[in-house]
Structures are given as C-alpha cells and as structure tokens.
Amino acid sequence: MRMGFWLAAMLALAVPARAQFTDNMVRIGVLNDQTGLFADLAGPGSVEAARMAVADFGGQVLGRPIEVVAGDHQNKPDVGTALARRWYDQDRIDVIMDLPNSGIALAVQQVAREKQRLVIFSSAAVSDLTGKACSPYGIHWAFDSYALATSTGNAVLRRGGDSWFFLTVDYAVGHAFERDTGTVVRANGGRVVGNVRHPLNTADFSSFLLQAQASRAKVIAFANAGGDLSNSIKQAASFGLFRSMTPVGIMVFLTDIHAIGLQDAQGLMLTESFYWDMNEEARSWSRRFFETMRRMPTMPQAGVYTATLHYLRAIQAAGTDDADKVAAQMRAMPINDFMTREGRIREDGRVLRDFTLFQVKSPAESTGPWDYYRSVATIPAEVAARPLDESECPLVRR
Numbered sequence: 001m002r003m004g005f006w007l008a009a010m011l012a013l014a015v016p017a018r019a020q021f022t023d024n025m026v027r028i029g030v031l032n033d034q035t036g037l038f039a040d041l042a043g044p045g046s047v048e049a050a051r052m053a054v055a056d057f058g059g060q061v062l063g064r065p066i067e068v069v070a071g072d073h074q075n076k077p078d079v080g081t082a083l084a085r086r087w088y089d090q091d092r093i094d095v096i097m098d099l100p101n102s103g104i105a106l107a108v109q110q111v112a113r114e115k116q117r118l119v120i121f122s123s124a125a126v127s128d129l130t131g132k133a134c135s136p137y138g139i140h141w142a143f144d145s146y147a148l149a150t151s152t153g154n155a156v157l158r159r160g161g162d163s164w165f166f167l168t169v170d171y172a173v174g175h176a177f178e179r180d181t182g183t184v185v186r187a188n189g190g191r192v193v194g195n196v197r198h199p200l201n202t203a204d205f206s207s208f209l210l211q212a213q214a215s216r217a218k219v220i221a222f223a224n225a226g227g228d229l230s231n232s233i234k235q236a237a238s239f240g241l242f243r244s245m246t247p248v249g250i251m252v253f254l255t256d257i258h259a260i261g262l263q264d265a266q267g268l269m270l271t272e273s274f275y276w277d278m279n280e281e282a283r284s285w286s287r288r289f290f291e292t293m294r295r296m297p298t299m300p301q302a303g304v305y306t307a308t309l310h311y312l313r314a315i316q317a318a319g320t321d322d323a324d325k326v327a328a329q330m331r332a333m334p335i336n337d338f339m340t341r342e343g344r345i346r347e348d349g350r351v352l353r354d355f356t357l358f359q360v361k362s363p364a365e366s367t368g369p370w371d372y373y374r375s376v377a378t379i380p381a382e383v384a385a386r387p388l389d390e391s392e393c394p395l396v397r398r
Contacts, residue, residue, distance in 0.1 A: 020320035022092065026066045028054070028308060029093040031083060031108070032123060034072035037201055037227035038100040040255040042123040044070075045293050045301040046098045052289065053308035061315050069093065073104050075200070080104035081111055088115040094321050095120060095311055097304050100226075102126035102173035112137045118323050120311065122303035125225075125251055126176040127386060130350040134393035137323060139330065139349045142303030142339075143273050145173065147355055147384040148250050149180035151271040155357050155377060156219055157188050161246050165217035166195035167208055167232055169224035177223035177250040193217045198228070205232045209239055220245040222252075230259045237264035253298040257360055257372045265372075266362040273355050274302040274339045275373055281338035296370045306337045343381070348393040352381040 030050050032042040047070045054066045069091070073080035081104070087093035088111065095118040099105040105124030112119040113135040120139045121129055127146040129138060164185050168174040174197065182192045194215040196208045209232070212220050220241060222229055229249065233256075236242065249256075252270040276286035276296040285305070289297045297305075314329040315321050335343035335351065343353040358373040366372060388396050 020322065021062075021064060022094070022321055024064055025092075026061055026064055026312075026315065026321055027069060027091065027093045028066065028311075029069045029071060029087045029091075029096045030098050030304065031071045031073055031080065031087075031096050032098040032100050033075055034070070036075050038075070038123065038225070040259070041226060041253040041298045042098050042100045042300045042304075045289070045295070045297060046122070046304045048292055049289065049297065049301045049305040050097060050308045052285075053305045053312070057309060057312045061312050062319065064321075066312070073099075073101065075101050075104070077104050077107045081107045084108045084111045084119075085115075088112070088117045094118065094323070097307060098122050098300065099124045100300065101171075102129075102176065103171050105129060106133055106172060109133055109135055109138045116323055118311075118327060120307045122307055123300035125173045127180060128172075128176065128392075130346075130348040130391075130393060131386070132392040134348050134395055136349075136395060137327060139307070139327075139345055139351065141307045141351050142299055143251075143271075143355070144350065145176040145180045145250070146386045147273075147379075148271045149177060150184050151355050151357055151379040151384055152248055152250060152269055153181045153184035154188065156246060156248055156269055157185065157190050159246075161219040161248070162190040163217045164190060164192050164219045164221055165212045165215040165245075166192065166221045166223050167205070167212060168195055168197045169200055169228055170197040171200055173225065173251070174223045178221075181221060181223070181250055198224070198232075200228065202228055203231065205235045206239075208232075209236050209241060212236075212245070213239070213241055218246060219248055221248045221250060223250050225251045225253075226256070229256050233260050233268070234264050242267065253300070254296055254370070254372065255298055258295070258370070262361060262363045262366055262372065265360045268360040269357065269376075270360070271355050271357050271379065272299045272373075273353055274299040275356065275358065275375075276302075276370065277373070278356070278375075279338060285338060302339055306335075306339050309337065310335055346385070346388070348388070348391055348396055350385055352385055354381050355379040355384045 100123035318329040
C-alpha cells in the first residue's frame with residue numbers, strides 16, 4: 001500500500017511537470033527579408049545567428065530539442081502577418097525573432113498579442129513597439145528609433161550641426177526616425193529646415209538630393225535603411241553634398257558601410273549597440289560567424305543571437321515554454337552578454353542597454369576589411385531609452 005501511495009504521488013507530480021510544455025519541442029521562427037534590401041543586415045545571417053545560439057546552448061532545453069525555422073516576409077505586411085499567423089496557429093512556433101521592416105513588425109506585434117505568443121524584435125526600429133503599440137508579449141531587443149535619434153542627434157548638435165534636412169523613407173520606420181530625431185534637434189535649440197520622403201527601394205535619389213542641397217542645411221540626415229541608405233549616400237557623395245553638409249545616418253549597419261565603401265561613407269555619424277570589434281568576447285563570436293557567413297555580423301544579427309540565448313535561459317529557469325511565464329522570467333533575469341552588461345527588460349518591453357556613438361573611419365585610418373568604426377562616445381542606457389514618464393505604453397504603471 002505504502003509503495004503504491006508513493007508511486008501515485010510521484011506520477012501526480014510528474015504530470016503537471018510534463019504539461020508545462022506545449023509540445024515536445026521548442027520552435028524559434030526567424031522572420032525577415034531573406035532576399036531584398038534588408039537581407040544583408042538581417043536575412044540569412046540572422047538565421048545563422050539563431051542557430052549558433054541554439055548550438056551554444058546545447059541543442060536542447062529541459063530535455064526538449066530546439067528547432068530554428070526561417071521565413072521570408074518579402075517586405076510585404078500581408079505576407080508577414082499571414083506567415084506569423086500560420087506559424088503560431090499551425091506550426092506551433094513558440095517565439096518569432098528579428099522582423100526588419102517596422103510596418104511588418106507592428107502588424108506581427110498585434111498578431112502575437114492576439115495569439116498570446118512571444119515576439120522579439122532585433123531588426124525593427126520603430127519605437128512605437130514599446131510605446132502606444134506595446135504588448136506584454138513583445139520585446140524590443142537590439143535598438144529603437146528613439147535611442148538612435150537621441151544619441152546621434154545630440155552628438156551632432158554639440159558639434160555645431162544646428163540646421164537639419166531629412167531624407168526619409170516613406171513608411172513607418174522613416175517617419176519614426178524623422179519624428180524622434182527632429183524632436184531632439186528642436187529641443188536642443190536646432191532647426192529642421194526641410195524634409196523629403198522617398199518610396200521604399202528607390203534607385204534614383206537625384207531630385208531628392210537636389211532639394212537637400214537647396215535647403216542650405218548644415219546636416220543631411222538619412223532616415224532610411226538597407227539598400228536605400230547605401231544608394232542615397234553613394235549618390236550624395238558623388239554630388240559633393242558632404243563638402244557642405246555633415247552626413248548623419250539614423251539607422252546604419254556595418255554591412256551598409258561595407259557596401260558603400262569608406263571613400264564615400266567616411267565621416268558619417270551613427271549609433272549602434274553592437275560592433276564586432278567592441279570587446280574580446282564580441283570579436284571571438286564574430287570570427288565564428290564570419291567562418292560561415294564570410295562577413296562580420298551586424299547589430300541585428302548579434303541581437304538575434306543574444307536574444308535567443310536569453311529566451312532559452314528563461315525557459316530553463318521557468319521550467320516551461322508558456323509564453324506568459326517565459327516573458328516574466330526574461331524580465332526578471334539580468335541580461336549579460338557581449339552586447340550588454342547588467343541589462344534588463346523594462347515593463348514596456350524595451351531592453352535597457354548602453355549604446356555607442358561611432359564615426360566611420362577614412363580609408364587611411366582603416367587597418368583592413370571590416371575595420372570601419374571608431375568609437376566617439378558611450379550613451380548610457382538611461383539616456384538612450386525614452387523616459388517612462390513620456391511613454392504611451394498602457395503597460396506602464398502611472
């Protein structure tokens with residue numbers, strides 16, 4: 001009788017422990033642009049980063065295997081949201097990662113909220129993801145438009161750049177860049193003397209650049225990304241705009257500088273939370289990434305790696321893949337990796353970490369391929385993040 005009692009008790013305890021997992025596998029979906037203008041900054045490199053994190057974690061969590069699935073949203077919101085719904089509903093994806101293209105990120109944030117599943121943004125910039133569109137299931141991991149705008153805008157103003165012209169891509173992230181940076185410029189005594197908006201994936205920027213030149217602004221701010229950023233900076237350099245205007249990139253990645261070349265990009269001011277040469281730990285991981293991808297990683301790709309590790313550690317600590325419990329554990333645990341020291345996830349979903357202001361080196365300063373940045377200043381986490389008392393997020397306690 002006594003042995004039977006203890007056997008029944010042990011089985012009773014074992015059942016809820018097994019029930020903590022939705023199935024017998026943890027599935028991570030990396031959703032991004034695999035072939036278009038954001039493919040270099042995220043794309044296959046982000047998928048590889050997630051797989052590296054899974055391998056480094058040991059390939060399983062709490063005895064369950066971990067699978068990484070890749071998806072291409074093609075920079076189309078309908079494609080991205082349909083794929084996210086299918087992943088959550090049919091394919092039993094536990095978390096969606098990456099999400100370049102802020103319009104798609106905002107749409108997937110809503111899907112994740114409806115489905116009560118996790119989404120972690122490493123490539124999306126729009127700060128509304130932790131503002132008016134915030135969600136208990138959304139985490140903004142690597143950067144946002146507010147951090148990039150505040151850090152870069154303040155630094156350029158201190159150097160005398162008090163009149164600005166914005167060359168802005170005409171969708172959510174461009175509008176957020178222009179809004180957030182313009183707010184910083186005006187708040188610190190500068191002026192926004194003009195702007196022009198261009199379609200996504202523009203080839204010829206000549207008419208837009210002529211408007212920037214005619215404005216006589218001291219600063220030309222590129223509020224675009226990916227191929228649009230590379231093409232517009234190359235064309236601006238060929239027009240000689242940088243002889244009279246200081247170039248500022250609101251969202252610039254290492255692969256952009258590689259595509260542009262130091263001859264045209266030299267002197268560009270930018271802000272990032274990761275650079276492959278920022279410390280020995282980052283250099284070690286980046287060299288491993290390079291062995292497979294034949295290029296150094298970008299900030300979003302490093303973000304996918306570190307976010308994946310933090311997510312898996314949270315599952316390990318929580319003893320479950322339940323979205324609510326894992327999200328709570330992720331917020332409770334400090335973030336320590338090669339990007340971040342003692343970081344944390346705020347109640348609005350924003351990761352608090354330091355940023356670095358960089359300036360692109362001249363060809364003479366660079367020691368070789370991928371040696372493109374010099375550090376100008378460190379921006380503390382509390383400065384880089386929008387203050388909670390300014391937040392529109394309904395999750396923030398008032």
